[in-house]
Amino acid sequence: MLIYFEEINQESLYIALDIINSNPEYNLFENNKEARTLADMKGEFLNSMSISAFIKLDDTYIGVIDYLIENPKDQYPWLGLLMVHGSYQGYGFGTQAYTLYENEMLKRGLESVRIGVLKENTNAQHFWKSLGYIYFKTATAKNGSGIYCYQKEIINITPKT
Numbered sequence: 255m256l257i258y259f260e261e262i263n264q265e266s267l268y269i270a271l272d273i274i275n276s277n278p279e280y281n282l283f284e285n286n287k288e289a290r291t292l293a294d295m296k297g298e299f300l301n302s303m304s305i306s307a308f309i310k311l312d313d314t315y316i317g318v319i320d321y322l323i324e325n326p327k328d329q330y331p332w333l334g335l336l337m338v339h340g341s342y343q344g345y346g347f348g349t350q351a352y353t354l355y356e357n358e359m360l361k362r363g364l365e366s367v368r369i370g371v372l373k374e375n376t377n378a379q380h381f382w383k384s385l386g387y388i389y390f391k392t393a394t395a396k397n398g399s400g401i402y403c404y405q406k407e408i409i410n411i412t413p414k415t
Contacts, residue, residue: 255311255312256311256312257309257310257311257316257347257350257351257354258310258354259307259308259309259310259319259351259354259355259358260307260308260310261305261306261307261308262299262300262306262307262308262318263300264300266308267292267295267296267299267300268292269308269315270295270299270306270308270318271290271291271292271295272339273308273315273316273317273318273337273338273339274290274295274318274337275288275289275290276339276340276341277337277339277340280337280375283372283374283375283399284372284397285397286397298320298335299318299320303322304320304321304322304334305320305321305322305323306318306319306320307319307320309336309338309347309351311342311347315339316338316339316342316347317336317337317338317339317342317347317348317351318335318336318337319333319335319336319337319351319355320333320334320335321333321334321335321355322334323362323364325368328368330366330367330368330405331359331364331366331367331368332367332368332369332370333355333367333368333369334369334370336348336351336352336355338351348381349385352385356408359408360408360409364408365407365408365409366405366406366407366408367405367406367408368403368404368405368406369382369387369403369404369405370393370401370402370403370404371401371402371404372395372399372400372401372402373392373399373400373401373402374399379402382404383404385406386406387404387405387406388404388405388406389402389403389404390403390404390405391403
């Protein structure tokens with residue numbers, strides 16, 4: 255089984271909506287409503303700032319990822335969202351998708367990555383800490399919620415020949 259990324263486009267946006275809406279708890283944390291709309295997805299995934307892709311397992315859409323190569327506010331790469339469809343959670347696919355993302359950042363010569371996690375989202379906090387992310391500050395979201403900011407130093411561990 256192979257995990258890879260596939261770009262989200264206008265024609266496939268409805269699939270991203272299904273994945274996002276399979277996680278109503280996250281939607282409540284993020285937007286104070288359990289379900290999002292196609293219009294919400296447009297602004298989030300079809301913009302010129304971030305890279306938005308599906309996480310695919312062979313031919314199956316199992317998640318979404320959205321990230322900035324360089325955030326204009328601090329010049330760091332930021333992972334904005336990594337979400338696995340509710341039906342596919344608990345099988346290690348999120349960790350596999352993250353590893354693929356981290357390898358992509360290493361190929362670009364980047365040495366660290368940052369994420370923001372809503373303070374209410376304790377499951378996500380545990381997940382990111384388990385992957386080696388370290389807290390560095392608290393920020394405030396548009397909706398007034400606290401966001402815990404984490405950073406991870408990534409290094410290329412290519413064996414020397």
